[in-house]
Amino acid sequence: MLKELWNDAAGGFHPVSAPDFLPEKQLREVQLRRLKAVVTRAYERVPLFRHRLEERGLTPESIQSLADIARLPFTVKADLRDTYPFGLFASPMTDVVRLHASSGTTGKPIVVAYTREDVDVWAEVMTRTLAACGLHRGDIVQNAFGYGLFTGGLGAHYGAETLGATVIPISGGNTDRQIMVLRDFGVTAICATPSYFMHLAEKALEMGVDLKDMPLRVGVFGAEPWSDAMRARIEADTGIQAFDIYGLSEIIGPGVASECAQHDGLHVFEDHFYPEIIDPETGEPLPDGTEGELVLTTLSKKAMPMIRYRTRDITAILPERCGCGRTIRRIRRIGRRSDDMFIIRGVNVYPSQVEAALLNVEGTLPHYQIILTREHGLDQMSVEVEVTPEVFSDKVRALEEVRSRLAHAIEHILGIRVGLRLVGPHAIPRSEGKAKRVIDRRNDS
Amino acid sequence: MKLPQLSVFLENRPGSLAEPLKLLAAADINLVSISLADTEQFGILRLVLKEWERAKAVLEQDGWVANVSDVVAVDVDDQPGGLVHMLSVLAEAGINIEYMYAFALRRNYKAVLLFRFEDPDAAIEVLKAANISIVQEADMY
Ligand SMILES: [Zn+2]
Numbered sequence: 001m002l003k004e005l006w007n008d009a010a011g012g013f014h015p016v017s018a019p020d021f022l023p024e025k026q027l028r029e030v031q032l033r034r035l036k037a038v039v040t041r042a043y044e045r046v047p048l049f050r051h052r053l054e055e056r057g058l059t060p061e062s063i064q065s066l067a068d069i070a071r072l073p074f075t076v077k078a079d080l081r082d083t084y085p086f087g088l089f090a091s092p093m094t095d096v097v098r099l100h101a102s103s104g105t106t107g108k109p110i111v112v113a114y115t116r117e118d119v120d121v122w123a124e125v126m127t128r129t130l131a132a133c134g135l136h137r138g139d140i141v142q143n144a145f146g147y148g149l150f151t152g153g154l155g156a157h158y159g160a161e162t163l164g165a166t167v168i169p170i171s172g173g174n175t176d177r178q179i180m181v182l183r184d185f186g187v188t189a190i191c192a193t194p195s196y197f198m199h200l201a202e203k204a205l206e207m208g209v210d211l212k213d214m215p216l217r218v219g220v221f222g223a224e225p226w227s228d229a230m231r232a233r234i235e236a237d238t239g240i241q242a243f244d245i246y247g248l249s250e251i252i253g254p255g256v257a258s259e260c261a262q263h264d265g266l267h268v269f270e271d272h273f274y275p276e277i278i279d280p281e282t283g284e285p286l287p288d289g290t291e292g293e294l295v296l297t298t299l300s301k302k303a304m305p306m307i308r309y310r311t312r313d314i315t316a317i318l319p320e321r322c323g324c325g326r327t328i329r330r331i332r333r334i335g336r337r338s339d340d341m342f343i344i345r346g347v348n349v350y351p352s353q354v355e356a357a358l359l360n361v362e363g364t365l366p367h368y369q370i371i372l373t374r375e376h377g378l379d380q381m382s383v384e385v386e387v388t389p390e391v392f393s394d395k396v397r398a399l400e401e402v403r404s405r406l407a408h409a410i411e412h413i414l415g416i417r418v419g420l421r422l423v424g425p426h427a428i429p430r431s432e433g434k435a436k437r438v439i440d441r442r443n444d445s
Numbered sequence: 446m447k448l449p450q451l452s453v454f455l456e457n458r459p460g461s462l463a464e465p466l467k468l469l470a471a472a473d474i475n476l477v478s479i480s481l482a483d484t485e486q487f488g489i490l491r492l493v494l495k496e497w498e499r500a501k502a503v504l505e506q507d508g509w510v511a512n513v514s515d516v517v518a519v520d521v522d523d524q525p526g527g528l529v530h531m532l533s534v535l536a537e538a539g540i541n542i543e544y545m546y547a548f549a550l551r552r553n554y555k556a557v558l559l560f561r562f563e564d565p566d567a568a569i570e571v572l573k574a575a576n577i578s579i580v581q582e583a584d585m586y
Pocket of ligand 1: 259260261262267322323324325326
């Protein structure tokens with residue numbers, strides 16, 4: 001009976017997904033056992049962590065229940081930078097089989113390490129991710145996540161191989177070749193950032209390739225926040241089912257959480273990554289269902305355990321049981337990061353707020369970009385919005401009206417004046433990787 | 446008779462007008478009239494042409510946003526009392542003019558006015574009733 005529920009994929013249940021369905025009591029037991037072990041490991045092997053526990057008068061024995069996790073100190077991104085490159089490793093280099101690093105756009109990169117066991121866990125959670133997205137043996141997977149220091153490419157690669165699918169390790173970029181491969185190889189699933197896939201779909205159409213006519217069935221999208229409107233547009237334009245997956249290098253890479261066929265939040269693989277929601281201002285834990293910052297603890301990581309890592313991602317834990325039958329809890333889709341926030345004239349602004357306003361007026365989300373400048377010492381915010389056939393009119397007045405309605409909708413949400421410029425289609429550069437929504441030129445002059 | 450008019454969104458920057466026109470020329474598409482409405486921020490290029498369907502496809506293929514609306518062409522030289530008479534007829538009937546522009550027909554150098562009405566069908570009724578002659582599609586191209 002339960003097996004029916006497990007049967008995500010046309011190819012049948014993949015045994016690797018079994019932990020997704022653990023009875024709750026058993027799941028909590030596994031988590032507590034692993035939490036105790038990982039805290040002990042970090043205490044014994046990572047000087048920074050040991051020092052912080054000692055400061056608080058704590059030892060690994062202080063953890064007697066899962067709730068005790070709230071007594072532990074947070075780890076933040078700066079800790080990884082401050083101990084660059086190997087300061088948080090809990091394994092000797094002889095046990096480390098892989099290093100990844102984030103591209104260091106702000107200062108030093110951060111380095112993450114994996115033992116053989118860590119790589120196996122990573123492959124396992126990515127297999128569970130792809131199975132939850134409905135992939136199975138026989139699928140032909142075009143993996144357009146970047147291979148290299150970025151964790152996306154190799155993470156998805158190992159998961160798809162373990163699942164028994166056929167992997168095309170094409171990596172990111174070279175869109176013409178991507179479209180050729182997608183068409184000629186009979187690709188059934190693609191892994192990519194959502195903004196890159198949108199770029200690819202547009203380019204395909206320009207080349208006369210309609211993705212609706214292709215066997216492509218599933219898109220596995222992650223590595224950047226994307227809205228429900230973007231999903232609706234992708235699904236309508238290409239006829240695929242789009243899944244949101246979540247992960248971050250500091251924790252393991254992709255494979256931390258994934259949507260299932262219900263598309264109602266992302267299941268956290270919480271037998272390996274323990275989720276908490278905290279108030280980002282006070283650090284206090286918040287109950288399930290309340291929105292706050294996601295904090296993750298790696299329960300089984302050997303080379304680089306992360307205890308209460310602050311992700312900066314804003315979400316909520318959804319405590320209700322999912323229709324798919326998985327017992328592992330879900331988080332709401334991540335719409336914003338506390339990092340994405342910028343402050344203009346004393347107001348905190350998230351790009352997702354601007355998106356919500358645009359969506360409200362237009363019904364679908366147009367391409368847009370936020371540009372911040374400083375004129376005569378005063379911060380200015382302007383939004384460039386591409387004209388779509390839906391809002392275009394031959395009447396000047398009608399277009400002016402669209403412009404002012406968009407501006408007012410944004411001003412209404414943010415409470416500050418913004419400039420709004422309608423620009424031509426394709427005027428806003430499409431990135432091959434992550435979408436660049438905010439251009440901050442305030443410190444240019 | 447209503448005529449199809451093709452409108453194209455332009456950004457207000459140097460060269461933006463030339464680009465779609467070059468594209469149409471390259472596709473061997475002839476224009477009957479060109480008009481540009483522009484504001485500080487953007488412009489709207491309005492074209493009347495025989496092959497409007499092909500022109501729209503050519504422009505959209507290249508990524509331009511274009512739409513089609515109905516306009517009504519009136520031969521002003523033919524009107525007793527001229528333009529003033531015609532405008533008062535429309536005003537009395539409560540017909541709203543969104544915008545209008547003039548151009549010369551190449552075949553006989555006649556001045557023609559193109560009207561974009563809020564309700565073109567109602568406008569045509571009123572013009573016909575007042576015996577104001579409307580240029581037929583066949584005489585335009
Ligand atoms: Zn589910």
